[in-house]
Amino acid sequence: MNILFIYPKYPDTFWSFSNVLKFVRKKAAFPPLGLLTISSMLPKEWSKKLVDINVNELKNEDINWADMIFISGMIVQKDSIRDIIKKCNGKKIVGGGPVFTTGHEKFEGVDHFILNEAEITLPLFLKDLEEGKLKKIYTSEEKPDVTKTPIPDWNLIDFKDYSTMAIQYSRGCPFNCEFCDIIIMNGRVPRTKTPEQLMNELDSLKDAGYKGSIFIVDDNFIGNKKNVKEMLRRLIKWQKKNKHNFKFLTEASVNLADDEELLSLMSVANFDKVFLGFETPSNESLKECKKLQNVNKDLVAGVRKINQYGMQVMGGFIVGFDNDGEDIFDIQIKFIQEIGVVTAMVGVLTALPQTRLWYRLKAEERLLKDSTGGNTDGDLNFIPKMNKKKLMDGYSRLVNTIYSRKNYYERIDTFLKNYTPTSKSKASMDEFHAFISSLWRIGIISKARFYYWRLILKTSIFKIRSLPTAIELAIIGMHFEKVSRKI
Numbered sequence: 001m002n003i004l005f006i007y008p009k010y011p012d013t014f015w016s017f018s019n020v021l022k023f024v025r026k027k028a029a030f031p032p033l034g035l036l037t038i039s040s041m042l043p044k045e046w047s048k049k050l051v052d053i054n055v056n057e058l059k060n061e062d063i064n065w066a067d068m069i070f071i072s073g074m075i076v077q078k079d080s081i082r083d084i085i086k087k088c089n090g091k092k093i094v095g096g097g098p099v100f101t102t103g104h105e106k107f108e109g110v111d112h113f114i115l116n117e118a119e120i121t122l123p124l125f126l127k128d129l130e131e132g133k134l135k136k137i138y139t140s141e142e143k144p145d146v147t148k149t150p151i152p153d154w155n156l157i158d159f160k161d162y163s164t165m166a167i168q169y170s171r172g173c174p175f176n177c178e179f180c181d182i183i184i185m186n187g188r189v190p191r192t193k194t195p196e197q198l199m200n201e202l203d204s205l206k207d208a209g210y211k212g213s214i215f216i217v218d219d220n221f222i223g224n225k226k227n228v229k230e231m232l233r234r235l236i237k238w239q240k241k242n243k244h245n246f247k248f249l250t251e252a253s254v255n256l257a258d259d260e261e262l263l264s265l266m267s268v269a270n271f272d273k274v275f276l277g278f279e280t281p282s283n284e285s286l287k288e289c290k291k292l293q294n295v296n297k298d299l300v301a302g303v304r305k306i307n308q309y310g311m312q313v314m315g316g317f318i319v320g321f322d323n324d325g326e327d328i329f330d331i332q333i334k335f336i337q338e339i340g341v342v343t344a345m346v347g348v349l350t351a352l353p354q355t356r357l358w359y360r361l362k363a364e365e366r367l368l369k370d371s372t373g374g375n376t377d378g379d380l381n382f383i384p385k386m387n388k389k390k391l392m393d394g395y396s397r398l399v400n401t402i403y404s405r406k407n408y409y410e411r412i413d414t415f416l417k418n419y420t421p422t423s424k425s426k427a428s429m430d431e432f433h434a435f436i437s438s439l440w441r442i443g444i445i446s447k448a449r450f451y452y453w454r455l456i457l458k459t460s461i462f463k464i465r466s467l468p469t470a471i472e473l474a475i476i477g478m479h480f481e482k483v484s485r486k487i
C-alpha cells in the first residue's frame, strides 16, 4: 500500500514566521508532527511519502503513486485543504486532525474521516480496512493514554527544511477558557508521556542528526506540574550528557510565574522561550471568558520573573470581548508596552466550532459565519457588543501601533533590561547566517536600520550575552511589521 501524506499550506500569519525563514535558510517553521506520528502508527510494510506544501510543491506524480492520501491540518489551513482535495479527485482521501475533528461536515470529497485522537480511531479504521468494510466516519470520545504514542517518523522529512522541530509531551489543559477549542478536543485532564518515552524521542532526533530548537507543542506544558517536574529532572541529565544539543520553547499558562522550582528546572533544561495566553489586562473580560487563572495577577511582575530565568515570553492578546469598552485598544497598547512582551500575537476574539463561546453566541443569535481559524487576520465571525467598525478600526490601530518600529524596539529594550540569558547552546551556522543576512537586510536597506544599529551597539556594550536574542528579535520584527501592515 502506498500512502501519501499531504500537509496543507499555512496562510501568512504571525505564526507562519514566513518573513523570518529566508534569514535562516529554511522553508517552514515547524514540521507536521501529527502526520509524522500517524505514519508510525501505520503498518511498517506500507510505503509512505510526505508532501508538506509549505516546503514542496504537490506533483501529479506523487498523487498518481498513492493508493491512499492522508490529509491533516488546522482550521487556518482549510482553503489549502480544499485545493488539495480538488487536485486529488479520484483518489481515496482520508482526513484527520483538528480541522476535521471540529468540522468534518464542511468538507466534500473526503472518503473517510478519522476524528479525535488517532491512537483510538486509527486502529478502528485499519481493522475495517483489513476486513473490507470501511465506514465514512471513525470517532470516539475516549482519551487515549499517550504513553503508548509512538515516536514520530522523522524519515519523512528533511530537517534542513525546518527552522524548529516539534515534539509533544502532554495533551489537555486543566483550565476552562470559553474560547478554547483545545479542551474540547483534548480534554481538561492533562495526559503526559513518561520521562523515558520523551528521552527516547529526543534520542531519535539526535540519532537522526538533528540539533537546534525544539517546540514542545503541548496545549499547556505545565498542566500536570508534578509530572512535568519529574520529566524535567530527567531532561536536565539528558541535556548534560548530550552537551545541550537542544533548546526548547513551549506553551504554558501564566501560573508558571508562581512556581520558582518549575522555572528553575526549565531554565536549567535549556528552555529559552515560552508562549503565554495573557488575552487582556481587563479583569471583567477575563472573568467573562473564564480565564480565571489570569484575574488579579500581577502579569508584569510574572513576565519579569520568567525573563530572569532566561526565558523570553511570547504572548497572546485578544480584543472583542463583550466587556471591552472603546478604551480597550489604548489599555492593551499600554499593557503590551509595559509588560515588554516583544512578540505579541494580538487577535480579535473568534468563535471556534464546538467551543463554549460558539454555543453561547449561537444561542444569542450572534454567530455570523465560520471562523477562519487565523485569529490574527482581523476576521470577525460574530456580532460584537462594540460597534463593529469601531472594533475593527481599533484593532487595526492597536496592531499597527505596537508594531511601529519605535514601539517594537522599545519593547525589546524593556525585555532586555530584565532578561538574564541562561542558554547553554552554541550558536548554529543558521543563526550565524541570519546575523550576517540581518546586517544587510535590516542594517542597510531597511527603514528600521537606525533602531537596529542602536540595538546592536547598546546590547554589545551593556548586555553582550543577550546579543543573539536581540538580533533574533530584530529579524522577527520585520515579519511582524509586514503581517501587521496587512491588517
Ligand code: SF4
Binding pocket: 173, 174, 175, 176, 177, 180, 181, 182, 183, 219, 220, 253, 277
Ligand atoms: S489556558 Fe490555554 S489551553 Fe488552557 S483552556 Fe485556556 S486557552 Fe485553552
